[in-house]
Amino acid sequence: MAMLYLALGAIFGFILSRSGAADYNYIQAMFLFTSFQLYGIIGTAVAITAPGLWLIKRYGRTVSGRRLVVPLKPQHRGNAAGGVLFGIGWSMCGMCPGPIFVNIGEGKIYAIAALAGALVGAGLFGAVYTRVQDLFRLPRLVVGTRDG
Amino acid sequence: MPLILHGLTPIHWAAAGAGIAIITLALLFIANRRLGISTGFEDVCSFVLPVAYFGRDAVRLARGWRLPFILGLLVGGFLSAALGGGWRPTWDLGMFDQVIGFGHAGKLAWMFAGGLFIGFGTRLADGCTSGHGIFGLSNFELPSVISTLSFLAAGIATTQIVYRVVFHL
Numbered sequence: 001m002a003m004l005y006l007a008l009g010a011i012f013g014f015i016l017s018r019s020g021a022a023d024y025n026y027i028q029a030m031f032l033f034t035s036f037q038l039y040g041i042i043g044t045a046v047a048i049t050a051p052g053l054w055l056i057k058r059y060g061r062t063v064s065g066r067r068l069v070v071p072l073k074p075q076h077r078g079n080a081a082g083g084v085l086f087g088i089g090w091s092m093c094g095m096c097p098g099p100i101f102v103n104i105g106e107g108k109i110y111a112i113a114a115l116a117g118a119l120v121g122a123g124l125f126g127a128v129y130t131r132v133q134d135l136f137r138l139p140r141l142v143v144g145t146r147d148g
Numbered sequence: 149m150p151l152i153l154h155g156l157t158p159i160h161w162a163a164a165g166a167g168i169a170i171i172t173l174a175l176l177f178i179a180n181r182r183l184g185i186s187t188g189f190e191d192v193c194s195f196v197l198p199v200a201y202f203g204r205d206a207v208r209l210a211r212g213w214r215l216p217f218i219l220g221l222l223v224g225g226f227l228s229a230a231l232g233g234g235w236r237p238t239w240d241l242g243m244f245d246q247v248i249g250f251g252h253a254g255k256l257a258w259m260f261a262g263g264l265f266i267g268f269g270t271r272l273a274d275g276c277t278s279g280h281g282i283f284g285l286s287n288f289e290l291p292s293v294i295s296t297l298s299f300l301a302a303g304i305a306t307t308q309i310v311y312r313v314v315f316h317l
Contacts, residue, residue, distance in 0.1 A: 002216040009220015012171045017228035019164030023151050025242035031307030037161050044165020049286035052173040062180045073274045075291040082273025083295040087302025089265030096277040097186040105225025107237045113256040117263020122189035125271040126201035141200050
């Protein structure tokens, strides 16, 4: 299965690379309202994924017959607060998480610094989780109850 | 507007959006996986940071698919550059170079700072453009609607301040 994930990731990465979704200028143009490209990409992706998702959920199984599992994301104050922080970073880097990896693959040297920052930022969040848990009403951690 | 990468002409937004939708649906229908990339930062952190947050089932049970998928993103970027005019390391950053400048060290510092916001923010929000923006919106999840509106608004505000107020275009 690892090869399948790798292949899907490679196609995904190629599309991000060639569409402008991993391009600093196109991200700024989206936020400056001077290009429709990124809005078109996200809008089209949602417009096609939504009915597809509805059909797959209605079918209820994967292609190999396993029961479909769609884990839902928890709702808390962090959705908005974290979204705002992420938006600032998206604008600064001109990359969201996927394109950070795509840009590194393309050979853009500065993207390595963005990845380093993202890893430190995620690490920092993990380290302070229990201290900001109440502030943002985050869910309790579920740790080690099942086999990895 | 050409891409920074070799000045290539980008593919049409409708084709790109359709491609992203197909990958998202394939990931779910074939592999029972919910698209989400920023959790991959946790996957990496979980190997080196012994804190409870990174020992969550949501992290431990998904490393097996998300890490190869992320490796695929690197491969996709590499192939795109290699097939589109040749792979070579580059510092090119489009309008950042023209308007802000800064040089290499400044660019790295700027990117690292932006990365901190991305890493911390996506973990606090529980997702990024893929998990909230594509999958969550498509699944009509309220937290994803809130989060997507938040990061679009903050992105617009930040770019407007950087390029229209601080550094004039």
